[in-house]
Amino acid sequence: DGGITQSPKYLFRKEGQNVTLSCEQNLNHDAMYWYRQDPGQGLRLIYYSQIVNDFQKGDIAEGYSVSREKKESFPLTVTSAQKNPTAFYLCASTIQGTGGTQYFGPGTRLLVL
Amino acid sequence: AQTVTQSQPEMSVQEAETVTLSCTYDTSESDYYLFWYKQPPSRQMILVIRQEAYKQQNATENRFSVNFQKAAKSFSLKISDSQLGDAAMYFCAYRSARGNQFYFGTGTSLTVIP
Numbered sequence: 001d002g003g004i005t006q007s008p009k010y011l012f013r014k015e016g017q018n019v020t021l022s023c024e025q026n027l028n029h030d031a032m033y034w035y036r037q038d039p040g041q042g043l044r045l046i047y048y049s050q051i052v053n054d055f056q057k058g059d060i061a062e063g064y065s066v067s068r069e070k071k072e073s074f075p076l077t078v079t080s081a082q083k084n085p086t087a088f089y090l091c092a093s094t095i096q097g098t099g100g101t102q103y104f105g106p107g108t109r110l111l112v113l
Numbered sequence: 114a115q116t117v118t119q120s121q122p123e124m125s126v127q128e129a130e131t132v133t134l135s136c137t138y139d140t141s142e143s144d145y146y147l148f149w150y151k152q153p154p155s156r157q158m159i160l161v162i163r164q165e166a167y168k169q170q171n172a173t174e175n176r177f178s179v180n181f182q183k184a185a186k187s188f189s190l191k192i193s194d195s196q197l198g199d200a201a202m203y204f205c206a207y208r209s210a211r212g213n214q215f216y217f218g219t220g221t222s223l224t225v226i227p
Binding site for chain 1: 148150155156157158159160163204206208213214215217218219220
């Protein structure tokens with residue numbers, strides 16, 4: 001079955017620690033995205049990538065980093081510089097251009113210890 | 114950047130009744146795509162319906178239909194014969210035909226009353 005997987009489902013971060021959230025897709029989509037969702041709020045774009053080895057900052061990129069070494073994978077690192085990382089993180093992908101639909105993974109819940 | 118506005122933070126509907134969720138957007142483009150997504154308590158985002166701006170005909174998917182008013186930049190979602198499983202957060206989204214970035218509204222929380 002084609003789809004987007006995110007792991008882990010829950011992640012705990014200690015003070016000063018970097019953590020990495022995984023996102024993998026087998027839909028052969030070119031573009032991939034990371035969103036942050038806080039309680040009662042909509043989706044805010046952190047980073048997106050339209051092609052391998054290229055990515056652009058979204059609205060709230062500070063304290064986060066990404067890489068895109070493979071078409072299928074777009075991991076997100078939450079660095080120690082992100083002072084308020086507790087949130088729900090959603091990964092998504094879509095076909096380049098043509099107004100394609102954005103498909104989402106199941107999400108990762110990040111909590112700070 | 115385009116903006117998407119959902120002016121109803123919460124809505125409720127009786128089971129088997131009809132409810133309409135509102136969405137407006139701001140854009141200077143003529144070619145774009147609009148979406149409604151559903152986020153149930155599991156938090157998995159699910160596509161409900163998609164509309165191409167160049168099509169005058171309103172999209173429908175079973176009990177879900179849209180009222181797309183391009184001149185008014187309005188894109189409302191109508192849910193007919195509401196079911197308990199329709200209870201969720203609903204997000205309206207915009208995508209330009211020229212780019213890959215999506216813009217989301219802040220969502221409407223729908224409660225279905227048995």
